[in-house]
Amino acid sequence: SENVNAENISTNPENIDSNFQDILRVEGVNCKGFGILPKFVMLDPDLTIESKTIYSYFCSFAGNGTTAFPKRDTILFNLRINKDTYYKHLKLLTEQGYLKITQERTEASTFTHNIFTLVSNPKKFKEATPTNEEEKEIYSKICFSGLKSTGYGMIPKAVMLDTRLDIKAKGLYAYLCSFTGAGDAAFPEKSNILYQLSISHNTYNKYLKQLVSLNYILVKQRNKGRFDVNDYYLLDNPD
Numbered sequence: 001s002e003n004v005n006a007e008n009i010s011t012n013p014e015n016i017d018s019n020f021q022d023i024l025r026v027e028g029v030n031c032k033g034f035g036i037l038p039k040f041v042m043l044d045p046d047l048t049i050e051s052k053t054i055y056s057y058f059c060s061f062a063g064n065g066t067t068a069f070p071k072r073d074t075i076l077f078n079l080r081i082n083k084d085t086y087y088k089h090l091k092l093l094t095e096q097g098y099l100k101i102t103q104e105r106t107e108a109s110t111f112t113h114n115i116f117t118l119v120s121n122p123k124k125f126k127e128a129t130p131t132n133e134e135e136k137e138i139y140s141k142i143c144f145s146g147l148k149s150t151g152y153g154m155i156p157k158a159v160m161l162d163t164r165l166d167i168k169a170k171g172l173y174a175y176l177c178s179f180t181g182a183g184d185a186a187f188p189e190k191s192n193i194l195y196q197l198s199i200s201h202n203t204y205n206k207y208l209k210q211l212v213s214l215n216y217i218l219v220k221q222r223n224k225g226r227f228d229v230n231d232y233y234l235l236d237n238p239d
Helices: 039-043 049-064 072-079 083-095 123-128 146-150 157-161 167-177 190-197 201-213
Strands: 034-038 099-105 111-118 152-156 217-224 227-234
Touching: 034 039, 034 049, 034 146, 039 049, 039 146, 049 072, 049 083, 049 111, 049 152, 049 157, 049 167, 072 083, 072 157, 083 099, 146 152, 152 157, 152 167, 157 167, 167 190, 167 201, 167 227, 190 201, 201 217
Parallel strands: none
Antiparallel strands: 034 152, 099 111, 217 227
């Protein structure tokens, strides 16, 4: 391939081979696609970090709407887990209402495949959403309904497919991604992260270090008055 300037791109039909199509390529961490990851799911303390990672993995495939689902062995390989771990934490997602699994059958009742549906309005979300209206605001608003209404971020598929990362490192990355939909966001308190992901201080440090070492996250220290604070960057171009 060669680099060309925009003005040099051929638009003459006589110079275009109809057997070939132009390609739009995305650089960096989104090169394999991405999906929308609701923050509400990442903050739910009833889910394990493994179940949140599995949910994030599914979300990373859902950016195109209905899509071909990866085989189970592919999921186990990508997430570096065994079959028992997968089904244990998958069951938690269905019990908490975030995932619905239905079986597709032929007219002869022969099983063909499963359909995995990410539920946009699970029961526990409806129960957690206040129903009483507060005072009317002066300005009208436009907003998402369902899980996305509490915030969301983009989860890159490339991260979910990277077998150098442990499942808990992917879960921590996904958790942080869920805060980034609005651009800059206040970094959550570490105590909240540990509680919402059900992990220890040492586990947090271990997998944050793994993400930093593989260049998925950059931590920069800056001085704010008498205190040093850290800024965390989810990098577009990891190693």
